[in-house]
Amino acid sequence: MTARVHRDVEIGYKLFNAEAADIRHKQYSRGRYTYHEWEVTDVDPYDYYSSESYNINHFSPHVVLYVKSTNIDDQPKKYFGDIDDLFDYYKGFISDLNTSYSPELKELVEKLTDGLTREEKARAIYYWVQRNIKYVAYEQGYMGFRPSPANEVFNKRFGDCKGMSSLINGMMELAGLDASIAWVGTRRIPYTYEQLPLPQVDNHMVAARYTGENDICILDGTFDYLDYGVYPFHIQGKEVMVAKENGGYDIFKVPISPAGYSTISDSVSIRMQGDLIMGDGKVTHTGFNKMELASAMDGVKKDNYNETLTRLLNKGNNKFSVKGHQIHNLFDYDKPAEVDYQFVLHDYSRKIGDELYINLNLDKSYQDFSIDTTGIIQPVENDFYCTETSITRFEISDGYEITYVPDDAEFKTGNISASFKYIKDDGVIILKRQLTFEFFVLVGDQISNWNHLISYLNQQYRSSIALKKTDNQTSNIVKK
Template identity: 35%
Template structure:
C-alpha cells in the first residue's frame, strides 16, 4: 500500500520514566588499564559502551500521618570499551513535580598508571523535555555532560527521586538499548505494606530473586545478568511487546486504625481514576449549553446530535497536551475548553460528555484507554501504567461508539487507528465497564485504483481514479492536512507506479475535507521505459502497483511488527491493445490466503482490451516474531504474481 507514515503525537495522561542518551564522538589521551577493557571487547564485540551495573532501590515507608513515603535510589555504572566513538557523553534523568530529584552525583573514573582518577561532569543543566504538541509540562531533563571519556573510562551516575503519588511508580526494564552486565531492582518496605508485581516478557526462572527481612523491613531483590542490547526495528508495535520488564504496585498498607487499599485490582484503579472526574462539570455553562442547543437544532436523533457534536470538537478544538503535575490526569472544565478552543485528550472528552448532557443524550462517558504501543489488559496490569489516553464512549442500545477527537479526521462511528483492539475502561458513575475497541474491518479501509492505459512505443500513457476509504483516508488527511506547498509531492507518493520514470501529468482531488466520503483523486500520467520489446513481441507487466513487495522481514528482526490498520486494496488495469497486434499470452489466474494476508489475480481479454483485476488484503494487524517466516513466504508468493507479464505480438504481414 502506498502510505505516508503518520506522525501523530499520542496524548498522554500519565507520567512515565524516560532515559535516553545523546551520542557524540570524544577522544582523550589518557592511558588506561587495558586488560579489563580488552576482556569486555572480546565478550561484547562491536559494542562501544556497556552498562556494568545498574540498580534501582525503592524505599517505602508510612509516616506519622499514615501516608506512604516513597523514594528511589539509583546507581548506574557504564564503561567505554571503544576508542572509535559511538558511546554516550550525555546522560539524563527525567523528573517532574510528581517525581522530583532530591540528590545526584555524576563523574568519570579513569585508571592512569594503575591509579583511579575521578573527574566530575563538565556540565549539568535542566532542560524541558521537548515533545511536539505538549503545551505545558513540568517534565524536565537533568542532563550530565561527562568529561575525559576514552577507551576504558567508567561513567558513574547516582541520584535519588521521591514519589509524590504512590499510584505512579515506574516500571523496571531488565533490558535496554545497551548491553547490560547486571541490572537489579530492590524494593524495601515494612511488614505493614503489601507489594505485588508482574513480569512481562520474562520468566521468574530467568531471574535471581531473593527476599530478606531485617528489623521489620523486607527487601525483595530481582537481578538479571549478561543481558544483550534490545534492538529497535522499524514498524515495531512497541518496545513493551518484547522487552523484559516489571511493573510493581502497592496493594494496601496498614495503620493502627485501618487497612488502606491502594492498587491491585480494576476496582481500586477505577476508584483512583474516578476522583479525577467526579468533581468537574458540576456547574452548568449557559454559553456552552446555548451553543450546543443551536448547533444541534436540526438533529432529530441522538446519533445525529452526537455526530454533530463530535465533528465540531474535531474541527474546532485544537489538540494541545498538558502534562504538568496532575494536569496530566484531571480533565478541565468544559466551559474553559469552549472558551480556549484548545485542550488535550481529557479536555476533548470533557467537552464532548458535557455537550451530550445539554442535548439530553444519555450514556456518553469518560473512558480511559491505552494506545496500541502498550500491550497490557486491565486484568494484567490494574495500575495507571495500563493506559495513556482518554476518549469518550457513546453507548446506545448496547452499541458502543468510541469518540476520539484527537484524530481530527476519523469518521464518526469509527475508532481512531491507534486504539484499535485495546481495552477501554468506561465510566458508569460509581461503577465501570471494560470493553474491547474493535479493529476496523479491512473492507472499510479500502483502496481502489482504476487505470486505463495505452501503449506508445516504450511509453505507457494512462488515466486513473484513486479512492481511499476509512482509516486509510483518515491517515492521508492527517498527513497531508492543509500543506499546499508539498501537496503534489504527497499525492505523487500515493499514485507513483511502474518505475522511477513515472510522471504525474495532472490530478484533481475530491472530498478531501469530507471524512464521510472517500478521498478521491482523478489523474493522468505517463510511464516511460516500461515496455520490454524483443523482435516483434512486447512484454507488458500490468501490475503497475506492487504493494508490500519490499516489506520482507530481515532475519535479524526481533520486534513484533504492527500494521496501522487492516486494509483491502483493489486494482483494475485496463490495457488498450494497439492496432495491428494481438495478445498471445495471458498469465494464469491466482489466489492465496492465510491468517496474515490474502490476494488474488484475475486476467481477462475482451475485444481490444486486456484487463487485470488484483486484490491484496491485510488480515492481521500485529505480526509476532514466530509469524515472520509465514509473512515472508506469503510475500514470496505475492511477488511471483507481480512478475507475470502479458505478451503482445505484431500481426503477421500478408
C-alpha cells in the same frame, strides 16, 4: 532486582512473560524494612522486537511492583489491588469535572444541535470538536491523569486527549445526551485490566456514549477525519473502562473493524501513445484509508495537488506524473473519497524487434518490505485491517497480437493473502491484484510468513505480458 519497602507499606507484584524463565522470589526483613528479591539465571537468548507501538513489555520477562496499602501512624489506607481500586483512583480525577458551563459554550451547543435528532446531535458535536480543537499532548505529573474542564478547552481551542474528551462529554451533557469519560490503553500496552489493574494499563482517554444495551460508541477527538461511530484503530481489540452515571464502571472490549471496512480500490486504463503510456485512473478510499489520504492532503495547496498525487499514486517508475485530477468527498464525513486522475508514464514499455513487453503491475507496493531477522527485528505492524485492490486495463494497440499472458497466482497464509488474476477481453488485457491484511502485528514465525509474501509479490511483479507486431489485427493468439 531488589526492592526495599518500609514495614508500614504493603506491596504487590505481577510477573509477565515469565513462563520460559525460572524467576525466583525471596522475601525477608531487616529492621524496619522488608526486602523483595527476584533472581533469574541461565536465560536463553530470545528475539528482540523493537518498534514505536510494539514495545519490550509485550515479550520480555518483567515484574511490575505496586503499593497495595499503607499503615502510617495507625492510619490504614488502601491503594491498588483490583479493578475497583483502579477505578476509585481514576474517579478522583473526574469527580468535580464540568460542574458548570460558560454562556458561550451553551450558545454554541444550542446552535449546533437545534432541530436535530439525538444521533444527529452527537454527530454534530463530535465533528465540531474534530474541526475546531487542536490536539496538544500534555502528560506531566498528575496532569497526565486529570482532564481539563470543558470550558478551558473550549476557550483555548486546544487540548490533549483528556481535555478533548472532557469537552465532548460536556457538550453532550448540554445537548441532553448521555456521555461518559473512559480510559483505554493503546496497543502499545500489552495488559488487560484483569492482568494489571494499575494506571500503567492506560495511556489514553476518550468519551463514550451508550448506543444500546451492550454497544458503546467511542468518541476520540484526537483523530482528524474519523467518521462518527468508528472505533479508532489504535485501540481496536483493547479494553476500555467507561465511567457510568451511577458511579460505577463498565469494561468494554473495542471491536476490530473488518478488512472490508478500510479499502483502496485503484483502477486504471492505459494505452500506448508512441513510446509513452497514457492512462486514466480512479481510486476510491474508504474507512481508515480515506482518513489517511485526507491527512496526507490536508494543508496542500490546490496548485500542488498534481505533484502530491504523483507521489501518493506513484506507478511504474519514477517517471510517472499526474497531469490532471478531480477529487470528490475527500474532506467530507461518512462518504468514500474518490480521485479521478490522468497520468503519463515514460520509459516503461520495452520493445525488442517486433515484440512489445508491458508489465501490468504498475503498483509494486511492499516490494522492499522484507524483514531482516539477523539482529534486532522490526516487527511487521499494520494500523488496521484492510483490503487493497489494483486493476490495470491495457488497451491493445492496433497491429499487435498477444503472445503471452502470465498465469494467475494466489498466496494465502493465516491473516495475509494476495491474488493476481489476468483476464483477456475484447481488445484488452486486465490484471486484478488484491491484497488483504487481517493483523495488527507479526512477530516470531509470522515474520517468515511475511517474508514469503514479499518474495511472492516480487516474483509476480516481474511478470509481463508479451505482444507481437502483426498485420493481422484480429488475431487472438494467447500462449501461456
